[in-house]
Amino acid sequence: MIMLNHPFEEATAIIEELEIHGHQAYFVGGCVRDLLLNRSIGDIDIATSAKPQAVQEIFQKVIPVGIDHGTVIVRHNKQSYEVTTFRIDGSYSDKRHPDDVQFIQTIDQDLKRRDFTINALAMDKDGSIIDLFNGRDDIKHKLIRTVGNGYERFTEDALRIIRALRFSSQLGFVIEDKTLDNIKQVQHQIKDLAVERIANEIVKLFAGDFVNLGIDYLKQTNVYKHLPIMIEYPYIVERIPAPIKPLHSFAEIIALFHHVESEVSIQEWIRQWKCSNKTRIEALQLADALTYYRKYGLDNWLVYSLHHDYYNGFIRLQNLLLPCPSKISRHEIDSIEDQLCIQTKKDLALDGNDIHQLFPNTKKGPWVGHLLDRIEKEVVFDNVTNEKLMIKEWINWNPPEID
Ligand SMILES: Nc1ccn([C@@H]2O[C@H](COP(=O)(O)OP(=O)(O)OP(=O)(O)O)[C@@H](O)[C@H]2O)c(=O)n1
Numbered sequence: 273m274i275m276l277n278h279p280f281e282e283a284t285a286i287i288e289e290l291e292i293h294g295h296q297a298y299f300v301g302g303c304v305r306d307l308l309l310n311r312s313i314g315d316i317d318i319a320t321s322a323k324p325q326a327v328q329e330i331f332q333k334v335i336p337v338g339i340d341h342g343t344v345i346v347r348h349n350k351q352s353y354e355v356t357t358f359r360i361d362g363s364y365s366d367k368r369h370p371d372d373v374q375f376i377q378t379i380d381q382d383l384k385r386r387d388f389t390i391n392a393l394a395m396d397k398d399g400s401i402i403d404l405f406n407g408r409d410d411i412k413h414k415l416i417r418t419v420g421n422g423y424e425r426f427t428e429d430a431l432r433i434i435r436a437l438r439f440s441s442q443l444g445f446v447i448e449d450k451t452l453d454n455i456k457q458v459q460h461q462i463k464d465l466a467v468e469r470i471a472n473e474i475v476k477l478f479a480g481d482f483v484n485l486g487i488d489y490l491k492q493t494n495v496y497k498h499l500p501i502m503i504e505y506p507y508i509v510e511r512i513p514a515p516i517k518p519l520h521s522f523a524e525i526i527a528l529f530h531h532v533e534s535e536v537s538i539q540e541w542i543r544q545w546k547c548s549n550k551t552r553i554e555a556l557q558l559a560d561a562l563t564y565y566r567k568y569g570l571d572n573w574l575v576y577s578l579h580h581d582y583y584n585g586f587i588r589l590q591n592l593l594l595p596c597p598s599k600i601s602r603h604e605i606d607s608i609e610d611q612l613c614i615q616t617k618k619d620l621a622l623d624g625n626d627i628h629q630l631f632p633n634t635k636k637g638p639w640v641g642h643l644l645d646r647i648e649k650e651v652v653f654d655n656v657t658n659e660k661l662m663i664k665e666w667i668n669w670n671p672p673e674i675d
């Protein structure tokens with residue numbers, strides 16, 4: 273038995289409440305695995321014999337996020353807990369009714385439907401563990417192994433193939449031989465998955481502490497040949513520098529791939545992987561910064577153009593690509609930032625109106641913007657002081673090309 277501390281202690285109240293109402297309830301999945309591994313606990317998931325309707329009646333604050341699949345979020349002391357009814361998935365045994373799930377009364381069958389032995393653990397409120405598939409042994413031996421027949425587990429949900437690789441990357445675990453064979457047999461089904469689900473797992477894979485192991489599996493299994501863009505440009509995976517360090521976002525991953533094969537535009541990555549606008553902006557900024565660095569190195573303009581939030585991502589990526597002695601530090605970037613005399617174009621001491629007053633007889637046009645761009649660069653590089661008079665003087669010597 274294990275002494276349960278935070279965050280399990282707080283969640284015990286949910287299990288007790290379900291038990292008081294005559295139901296069974298356990299901690300399940302990743303939280304139990306991570307507890308045994310001494311890793312920080314992400315979400316706490318609870319499995320129960322109570323039907324979703326009953327769960328909703330027992331607790332005051334609930335969010336019915338996936339009633340059809342038996343999942344209700346219970347809010348307790350400002351925390352969210354996913355409470356899911358014991359179930360077997362109809363879709364797994366009968367592909368004709370994909371959303372058909374069947375609620376059941378015992379946890380055994382529920383554990384049997386899960387992906388890997390290390391994830392098929394349940395724990396009661398006192399810390400006793402139910403381990404029907406030797407998940408604890410596999411944790412001890414650092415092994416990723418499917419529960420039962422791997423071919424079936426992966427056919428039920430091909431995302432589990434990518435999950436296997438991402439767990440190896442997060443935990444530094446080896447994929448057990450048969451499981452690896454099954455991955456190779458079923459991987460062509462990856463193409464039918466929603467790309468957003470794959471992207472979620474790929475982000476975790478590239479963020480893992482053992483990312484190089486994850487990437488090795490990606491190559492060794494040929495799984496990457498079933499992923500968008502990598503289908504068409506399989507060699508880009510070979511071009512990932514090795515070893516790498518963990519990356520923190522999908523945008524960083526895209527920027528890295530774009531750097532090793534610029535023929536695939538950021539836009540294309542965003543389109544095929546259905547990324548958010550936020551990811552698009554971040555990836556474009558990072559890719560621009562890497563390209564600029566390759567040409568000019570680290571200077572005022574690079575730091576000025578790159579959004580503050582992406583400094584660390586840029587450093588992470590750039591340092592993968594640079595030999596050891598020339599690595600960039602955050603301190604280096606911060607001290608350049610501190611000395612920048614403007615933060616944005618709006619900080620320029622002179623604007624479009626001022627320019628029109630300087631050239632009262634000249635028609636408005638794109639030349640005004642171009643001139644401002646040049647001024648901005650001169651000011652950022654400290655070639656011109658950011659004062660109206662000084663800038664006007666500069667314009668005198670560097671007259672605009674009027675279109
Ligand atoms: N395709 C999937 C996804 C999930 N699960 C089961 O549902 C649990 C919870 O899923 P999820 O939160 O996605 O994964 P975790 O293992 O909890 O990992 P993480 O720590 O990243 O949340 C898993 O442990 C596993 O038992 C599964 O069997 N098959």
Ligand SMILES: [Mg+2]
Nearest residue numbers: 301302314315
């Ligand atoms: Mg989880």
